[in-house]
Amino acid sequence: MDSSEQLQPIPTTFCPNLKTDSKENIKAVIFDIYGTLLISSSGDIDQVSLNKDNMRTAMEAGGFDLSGCKEETYSFLLDQxxxxxxxxxxxLKTKGHPYPDVDIFEVWKNMFEATESEGLLKLSGSESWEDTIMVFELLSNRVYPMPGMKEVLLAIKKMGIPMGIVSNAQFYTPIIMNYFLTGEFSTNQHIDFFEEDLSVYSFKELRAKPDTALFNKFIPALKSKYNIEPSETIFVGNDMLKDVYTATKAGLRTVLFAGDERSLRLREDDERVKGMFPDFIINDLKQLLKIIG
Incomplete structure (x- = not known):
């Protein structure tokens, strides 16, 4: 992770809409991660670069024996x-998940077993799935903190305002976030600064945004434990469908983060977001502090 390339956001033409002249009553802040708190080289966790060299490097990191592997092995793995x-x-769709997310370990286990069945690879059983998957992800979709990320989170934390997460993510997402927040590598699945009962990840639910079930999971705790209504909560994300539309349906107020051209998703061709506007627009995370006031 020390070799993670520093990325800078690509500015957009969006002007902020902070409505700072009105008295806001914001008692909780929930964040998206990819494209909002983290710059993503692809713009989204779902859009990785499938590259044979990345697969080979990831397998080396995971302790695979590559002596018998040919180019077709890596091509077959990427197809699988x-x-x-x-x-x-x-x-998952047959089980009633309209927007499913995968169990990434099962995906990789099945794809390697299929490759072994084809005679293209020999597994020893001692390979590290975690290391392989994480290295592949970091190579395929480089990430870096959005400018001001840690500073803003610290400031909100000092205000005593509860923070949570609703993100399309995988097991490595909390690991990456904690590394950027603390400078230390830990396999802890809880991200510093955020309330665990206000944080929902797609990989744990096998559901992805824009499934409102992800929001409905934390709202009971928001009300009962923190005595905060969804209408007193803002959700910050970069996608008009996955973030603004879904959070609005769940009763939250919304902040569209329009600070990086890579990740800004307006979804103008989607009927669900036509005529819909976020409550606020920011192009710099530090502008959140003006909204919260």
Whole structure:
């Protein structure tokens, strides 16, 4: 992770709408991660670069024996990665998950077993799935903190305002976030600064935004434990459908983060967001502090 390349956001033409002249009553802040708190080189966790060199490097990091591997091994693995994701999505949809997210360990296990069945790879059983998957992700979709991320989170924390997360993510997302927040590597699945009962990750629920079930999961704790209504809560995200539309449906107020051209998703062709506007627009995370006041 020390070799993670520093990224800078690509500015957009959006002007902020902070409504700072009105008296706001914001008691909790919930964040998206990719494209909002983290700059993503692809703009989104779902849009990784499928590259044979990245697969080879990741497998080396995971302790795979690559002595018998040919170019077709890596090509087959990358094909299987997509096949297994689609297969798991289909299975989850039949179980009532309209926007499924995968169990990434099952995906990788199945794709490697399929590759071994083809005689293209020999597994020893001692390989590290965690290391392999994480290195592949970091190489395929480079990430870096959005400018002001830690500063803003610290400032909100000092205000005593509870913070949570609703994000399309995988097991490595909390690991990456904690590294950028603390400078230390830990496998802890809880991210510093955020309330655990206000944080929901797609990989744990096998559901992804824009499924409102992710928001409905933390709202009971928001009300009962923190005595905060959804209408007193803002959700900060970069996607008009996955973030603004879904959070609005769940009764939250919304902040569209328009600070990076890579990740800004207006979804103008989607009927669900036509005529919909976020409560606020920011192009710099520090502007959140003006909204909260």
């Amino acid at each position: 990665l997509q096949v297994q994701v689609k297969k798991q999505h289909k299975e």
